[in-house]
Amino acid sequence: MSNINEVVVRYVAAWNERDAKRRRDLIASTWREDGIYRDAHRHGEGHDAIDAMIDAAQRQFPGYRVALKSGIEAHNGYARFSWAAGGTPDAPLYLGGTDFVVVADDGRLESVIGFVDAAAAAG
Amino acid sequence: MSNINEVVVRYVAAWNERDAKRRRDLIASTWREDGIYRDAHRHGEGHDAIDAMIDAAQRQFPGYRVALKSGIEAHNGYARFSWAAGGTPDAPLYLGGTDFVVVADDGRLESVIGFVDAAAAAG
Numbered sequence: 001m002s003n004i005n006e007v008v009v010r011y012v013a014a015w016n017e018r019d020a021k022r023r024r025d026l027i028a029s030t031w032r033e034d035g036i037y038r039d040a041h042r043h044g045e046g047h048d049a050i051d052a053m054i055d056a057a058q059r060q061f062p063g064y065r066v067a068l069k070s071g072i073e074a075h076n077g078y079a080r081f082s083w084a085a086g087g088t089p090d091a092p093l094y095l096g097g098t099d100f101v102v103v104a105d106d107g108r109l110e111s112v113i114g115f116v117d118a119a120a121a122a123g
Numbered sequence: 124m125s126n127i128n129e130v131v132v133r134y135v136a137a138w139n140e141r142d143a144k145r146r147r148d149l150i151a152s153t154w155r156e157d158g159i160y161r162d163a164h165r166h167g168e169g170h171d172a173i174d175a176m177i178d179a180a181q182r183q184f185p186g187y188r189v190a191l192k193s194g195i196e197a198h199n200g201y202a203r204f205s206w207a208a209g210g211t212p213d214a215p216l217y218l219g220g221t222d223f224v225v226v227a228d229d230g231r232l233e234s235v236i237g238f239v240d241a242a243a244a245a246g
Contacts, residue, residue: 098203116196
C-alpha cells in the first residue's frame with residue numbers, strides 16, 4: 001500500500017514535470033517498460049510513447065498542474081484515485097478525472113485507464 | 124458501446140439472480156471462461172468460482188438487489204459504472220461501489236475490479 005501511494009505520487013509528478021530528462025526518469029520509475037496509459041483521448045504504450053503523450057498534453061495545456069483530489073484506494077494491486085487540474089486564471093479550463101491503475105509485481109504501473117469526471121470552461 | 128451496456132446489464136442481473144440455473148447461465152454469458160471478479164473482500168476466477176462468490180454474497184445479504192446508480196462510461200473496451208444496494212426496510216445496510224471492467228474481444232468480461240464507495244448502517 002505504501003508502495004502504491006509512492007508510485008501514484010510519481011505518476012502525478014510525471015504529468016507535471018516540464019524538464020524533459022526528469023520527466024523521462026519519472027516515467028521510467030513509474031511505468032513498467034510495457035506499461036500503458038489510455039483514456040478516451042490519449043494513449044501511450046511503453047516509456048517513449050507515454051513520454052510523447054505527456055509532452056503533447058503539456059503543450060496543449062500550458063500552465064496546468066495535475067493534483068490528486070481524492071485518497072488513493074487500493075486493494076490486491078489495483079488502485080483508483082481522482083485528480084484535478086486547472087480552474088485558475090492561468091489555466092481556466094477545469095479538468096478532472098478518475099484513474100484506475102494496475103500495479104505490476106515490481107511496484108511500477110502496468111496500466112492506467114483514465115475516465116473523465118469533469119471538463120468545463122470556467123465561468 | 125451497445126454491447127458493453129448489454130454485458131453490464133447482464134452483470135447486474137447475475138448479482139440479483141437467485142435461481143441457481145439462471146444465475147449460472149447469466150454468469151457464462153457475462154464473463155469469459157477465465158474472467159475474474161475482485162474487490163477488497165471477494166474474489167472469483169472462472170464461472171464456477173464467480174457463481175459461488177455471488178451465491179455467498181446473496182446469502183450474506185438476503186433481500187438485497189443491486190441497481191446501477193450511474194451511467195456506463197466506456198472507451199476502448201474499458202468501462203466504469205457505480206451501483207447501489209440496500210437502504211430499504213428489508214435491506215437496511217446501504218452498500219455502494221464503483222466497478223471498473225475490461226471487456227474481452229468476444230464481448231464478455233475479462234475482469235471486474237470493484238471499489239467500495241459507501242457502506243453505512245441505515246439510520
